[in-house]
Amino acid sequence: MTTHPLTWLYAPGDRPHVVGRALASGADVVVVDLEDAVAPDRKEYARAATAELLTGSQPLPVHVRVNALDGPWAAADLAAVAGLPGLSGLRLPKVVAPGAVVRVAADAPGTPLYALLESALGVERAFAIAAAHPALRGIALGEADLRADLGVTGDPGLDWSRSRVVVAARAAELAPPCQSVHPDTRDLEGLAASCAHGRALGFLGRAAIHPRQLPVIERAYQPTAAELEAAEAVVKAAAVERGALALPDGRFVDAAVVAAAHRTLALSRRP
Numbered sequence: 001m002t003t004h005p006l007t008w009l010y011a012p013g014d015r016p017h018v019v020g021r022a023l024a025s026g027a028d029v030v031v032v033d034l035e036d037a038v039a040p041d042r043k044e045y046a047r048a049a050t051a052e053l054l055t056g057s058q059p060l061p062v063h064v065r066v067n068a069l070d071g072p073w074a075a076a077d078l079a080a081v082a083g084l085p086g087l088s089g090l091r092l093p094k095v096v097a098p099g100a101v102v103r104v105a106a107d108a109p110g111t112p113l114y115a116l117l118e119s120a121l122g123v124e125r126a127f128a129i130a131a132a133h134p135a136l137r138g139i140a141l142g143e144a145d146l147r148a149d150l151g152v153t154g155d156p157g158l159d160w161s162r163s164r165v166v167v168a169a170r171a172a173e174l175a176p177p178c179q180s181v182h183p184d185t186r187d188l189e190g191l192a193a194s195c196a197h198g199r200a201l202g203f204l205g206r207a208a209i210h211p212r213q214l215p216v217i218e219r220a221y222q223p224t225a226a227e228l229e230a231a232e233a234v235v236k237a238a239a240v241e242r243g244a245l246a247l248p249d250g251r252f253v254d255a256a257v258v259a260a261a262h263r264t265l266a267l268s269r270r271p
Contacts, residue, residue, distance in 0.1 A: 005029050006205035006221045007214045012037035013046035025211040031063045047080045054086035061088035068094045082108035096121045098132035105135040118142030119149045123161045130172035143180035166202035176204035185210035195220030223264045231261035
C-alpha cells in the first residue's frame with residue numbers, strides 16, 4: 001500500500017468476479033460495496049461473499065462500504081466483516097453525527113474508518129465528525145446524494161461543500177480527502193478536468209467505478225515536472241538555511257511551504 005492512495009476503486013459485493021478484476025486493476029485501494037451497488041434481495045449474498053473474500057490476505061488494501069448505519073443491514077454487515085484478516089478499512093455512508101463513528105469504532109476495534117458525508121447536515125458537522133475518534137482516518141463527500149439533498153443542478157454548487165470537507169480534514173489532522181466518483185465512465189476528458197479542479201481545491205486522489213478511470217486519476221494527481229522542480233528547490237534551500245527565507249525567484253518559504261514540498265516529492269516516489 002502507498003502512503004498516499006490516489007485511486008479507490010469500487011466493486012459490487014454481490015459480484016465476486018468483478019471484485020477479482022478490481023483486485024488486479026492496479027488501484028491503490030479496492031472498496032467492496034455492500035450499499036448502493038447491491039439490490040436489497042442480494043444483500044445477504046453480498047455480505048457472505050465479501051466475508052469469504054476477507055478471510056484471507058489480499059494483494060492490496062480492501063475496504064468495505066457497509067450499508068447506512070441507521071438502516072436495517074449495517075449491523076449484520078459489521079458483524080460479518082469486522083476483524084477479518086483481509087479487511088483494511090470500513091467506509092461508513094451517510095454519516096451525520098460523530099456518535100455514529102464512535103459506535104462503529106467500538107464494534108470494529110482496530111479497524112481504520114472512513115466517513116462519507118452525503119447530506120447538508122453531514123457537511124455542516126464535518127469537523128466534529130472528522131475529529132470524532134482516533135480510528136477515523138479520513139472523510140469524503142458522497143456527491144450524488146449530497147447533490148440531491150441540496151437541489152444542486154450545476155457542479156459549481158458543490159464547491160463550497162468540497163472546500164468545507166477539505167478544511168475539516170486538515171483541521172482534524174487527517175489526510176486530504178479523495179474526490180467523489182465521476183459517474184460517467186466513458187467521459188475521460190471530463191474526468192481529467194474534474195480531477196484538475198478537485199486537486200486545486202485540495203483533494204488528493206479520487207474514487208472510481210471503472211478501471212478505465214484509474215490512469216486518468218493517477219495522471220491528474222501526480223506532480224508535474226515543474227512542480228517537482230519547484231519542490232526540490234524549496235527542500236534544498238530549507239536544508240541550507242533554517243527558518244523563513246526567500247528563494248532567488250522571489251518566492252517566500254516557511255515551514256508550511258517546506259512541508260508541502262515534501263508531500264509533493266513523496267507523491268513522485270509512488271511505485
